[in-house]
Amino acid sequence: MTRELWLFNGSIIVYVFFIIAEIILSNYQKRESYNAKDSSLSIWFAIAGGSLDFVMRGICFVVLDYFNQHAVYQPNLIYLYPLWAWIVVFICQDFFFYWLHRAEHSIRILWAVHSNHHSSEYFNFTVALRSSVLQPLYRFAFYIPIALLGFDGLTIMFVYAVNQIYQFFLHTEYLNQWNKLGYIFVTPSHHQVHHAKNDVYLDRNMGQVLIIWDRMFGTFQKELKNEKPIYGLTKQIKTYHPINSIFIEFIRLFKDISASKSYLDKIKHLINSPNWKP
Secondary structure (H helix, E strand, C coil): CCHHHHHHHHHHHHHHHHHHHHHHHHHHCCCCCCCHHHHHHHHHHHHHHHHHHHHHHHHHHHHHHHHHHCCCCCCCHHHHCHHHHHHHHHHHHHHHHHHHHHHHHHCHHHHHHHHHHHCCCCCCHHHHCCCCCCHHHCHHHHHHHHHHCCCCHHHHHHHHHHHHHHHHCCCCCCCHHHHHHCCCECCHHHHHHHHECCHHHCCCCCCCCECHHHHHHCCCCCCCCCCCCCECCCCCCCCCCCCHHHHHHHHHHHHHHHHCCCHHHHHHHHHCCCCCCC
């Protein structure tokens, strides 16, 4: 059994355990942390996104390995310098994830994809499964620079998968003791801010594992004591339909494009920020 299969099977077991534990704890404390329809939609997104990810895997590895073969440094660094190579891949993957994530909040056509993940009005471990369903179509393109450094596609995407497990544990209102690590690492509090639709919290804390990129590039926002996060989209999708819920932001986007008479405005709707208006 490959390391990837072990990681997948192990992560599923861990996810199920913590989701059940959080449901039991939140019910015991009489906190309305879960909604059956909302969590079911999150699981549907995970299945749909995971299926597309599986289909795209071949293309992802072919593209990354092509650039790996044309790397500035040809030998596979993982075998020459294992420890340092894994550290370099981790830092690079986290860095380029930040820019992938920031692009999804800044470019409307990408936001139409990523909005899937933000559409829940709850914040719990099932929201971590609420994938940006169509993201596998372009995610790998952001990791081409890592391949050009001499790392193969399997290594890059394995580190991405490991870092996504870390991300799972950020989707909770528990684990507050984690916040002591918040100068370097993304914490659940940071990620609560990221999922909030309060004006002061919009488009903040884009990091996957390290919060240092947000601090460096001006997107950091700590959780304020007098500003409780309100989760969801500024324009909620208001549907649990399995297909409509995936494409509703695309429908809104193309309605705006159709309503624009200027071809330049039509293009701007695609590439400008989600709140841009002519």
